[in-house]
Amino acid sequence: MNKGVMRPGHVQIRVMDMAAAVHHYRDVVGLVETHRDAAGRVYLKGWTESDKFSVVLRETDQPGLDFNGFKVVSNEVLDSLAGELKAFGCKVEEIPAGELDDCGRRVRFDSPTGHIFELYAEKTRTGKWGLPSVNPEAWPRGLAGMKVNRFDHCLFYGGDLDGTFDLFTSVLGFHLTEQVVDGDLRIAQFLTCSMKEHDIAFIRHAEDGKLHHVSFELETWEDMLRAADIITMEDVPHDIGPTRHGLTHGQVVYFFDPSGNRNEVFCGGDYFYPDHEPVTWTADKLGKAIFYHSRELNDRFLSALT
Amino acid sequence: MSDIEHLVTDHFSGHAFPCRGGETLLNAAARSGRQIIRVGCRAGGCGLCKVQVLGGRYDTGKMSRAQVSEAEEVRGFVLACRTLPAGALEILSQNETNA
Numbered sequence: 001m002n003k004g005v006m007r008p009g010h011v012q013i014r015v016m017d018m019a020a021a022v023h024h025y026r027d028v029v030g031l032v033e034t035h036r037d038a039a040g041r042v043y044l045k046g047w048t049e050s051d052k053f054s055v056v057l058r059e060t061d062q063p064g065l066d067f068n069g070f071k072v073v074s075n076e077v078l079d080s081l082a083g084e085l086k087a088f089g090c091k092v093e094e095i096p097a098g099e100l101d102d103c104g105r106r107v108r109f110d111s112p113t114g115h116i117f118e119l120y121a122e123k124t125r126t127g128k129w130g131l132p133s134v135n136p137e138a139w140p141r142g143l144a145g146m147k148v149n150r151f152d153h154c155l156f157y158g159g160d161l162d163g164t165f166d167l168f169t170s171v172l173g174f175h176l177t178e179q180v181v182d183g184d185l186r187i188a189q190f191l192t193c194s195m196k197e198h199d200i201a202f203i204r205h206a207e208d209g210k211l212h213h214v215s216f217e218l219e220t221w222e223d224m225l226r227a228a229d230i231i232t233m234e235d236v237p238h239d240i241g242p243t244r245h246g247l248t249h250g251q252v253v254y255f256f257d258p259s260g261n262r263n264e265v266f267c268g269g270d271y272f273y274p275d276h277e278p279v280t281w282t283a284d285k286l287g288k289a290i291f292y293h294s295r296e297l298n299d300r301f302l303s304a305l306t
Numbered sequence: 307m308s309d310i311e312h313l314v315t316d317h318f319s320g321h322a323f324p325c326r327g328g329e330t331l332l333n334a335a336a337r338s339g340r341q342i343i344r345v346g347c348r349a350g351g352c353g354l355c356k357v358q359v360l361g362g363r364y365d366t367g368k369m370s371r372a373q374v375s376e377a378e379e380v381r382g383f384v385l386a387c388r389t390l391p392a393g394a395l396e397i398l399s400q401n402e403t404n405a
Contacts, residue, residue, distance in 0.1 A: 016350065016351075016368040016370070017368055061368075061370070061371040062351075062370040062371045062372040062373075063349075063351040063370055063372075064372070237347055237348040237349055256347040256348065256349050256351070257349065258349050259349055259350065259351045259368075259370075260346070260347030260348075260349035260350055260351015260352045260370065261347075261351060262347070299344070300344075300345060300346055300354070303344075303346065303352075303354060304346035304347050304352040304354055305352055306347070306351045306352055306370070306372075
């Protein structure tokens with residue numbers, strides 16, 4: 001049931017070298033830099049995104065993700081979900097408006113898999129970058145690198161998948177779109193709050209709070225080839241692709257940022273309506289579920305996390 | 307890169323391999339054709355290429371503190387993707403922390 005959570009809104013990514021990270025996310029991935037704050041954080045967005053920013057880079061001594069924020073439809077929904085999160089047992093913290101520049105107050109909470117999430121209702125809206133909202137052209141000139149459309153979703157690794165499943169489905173109103181099961185044990189879950197195939201995903205793993213990837217959307221398979229060309233031209237550490245996943249049927253390329261955080265660019269994939277049954281993959285077909293063509297598991301893709 | 311080559315000896319696998327001047331320890335190990343050190347993000351973040359240097363001089367770039375603590379760094383633990391040998395190196399490619 002829809003509880004008023006609209007979409008993934010932002011991520012704060014930890015990086016070890018800000019100059020290298022800005023070069024990567026702005027000039028290689030092709031996000032647009034929108035702002036730098038007094039704390040030294042750098043704000044960026046994909047050009048199609050309506051709000052002012054979606055990706056925040058914070059420099060520190062270890063990579064990973066500080067938090068993933070979701071935008072909700074109103075402040076009333078924010079207040080009622082804050083209460084439900086407390087009742088569920090989450091540690092809930094109110095972050096005042098302005099802690100992130102141009103963002104309203106946020107409700108931050110932990111999760112059974114050890115990841116930190118946020119909800120917020122208000123962020124300064126600047127519209128698509130480089131285009132007016134009246135009679136816009138097809139795309140803006142002056143985009144860099146892979147020219148990604150938007151920050152799309154994250155995939156996380158952690159232990160208590162069942163607990164985080166309950167949190168996202170019963171409290172936040174997400175739907176299960178796709179899963180991998182090993183007998184009775186769910187080892188992967190893809191969840192949506194929209195028509196997208198997933199707005200967040202989790203893989204069962206011994207260590208909590210880990211990031212597998214931050215994903216950015218592109219439009220076509222040709223864009224996948226071009227992204228992979230840029231990875232080679234820029235000598236970016238390449239992981240996998242272009243290829244297709246069985247899971248979601250999305251077409252993907254994976255690579256690492258200069259601090260070792262994995263990025264995905266993807267296009268295509270399935271869609272979801274609330275009357276759809278979840279798609280299930282069985283653990284004996286895991287190779288095909290992850291890499292639809294090679295059908296072989298890959299140690300680095302499964303093990304390299306931040 | 308320079309013409310200088312440093313010999314790296316791994317006391318876990320028993321293999322030795324050359325590392326060019328300016329080349330990372332991980333790249334040299336991978337180039338040797340044997341799977342001596344696991345290859346991960348190649349950016350100092352994921353920790354898959356963590357090894358211990360037992361002896362020899364080397365420089366390191368930024369490595370995740372979540373993967374190599376200050377105490378470990380003092381004991382020679384490094385991420386091979388961020389390690390540049392500055393002379394012959396003795397390493398232990400696997401041990402209780404990364405096996």
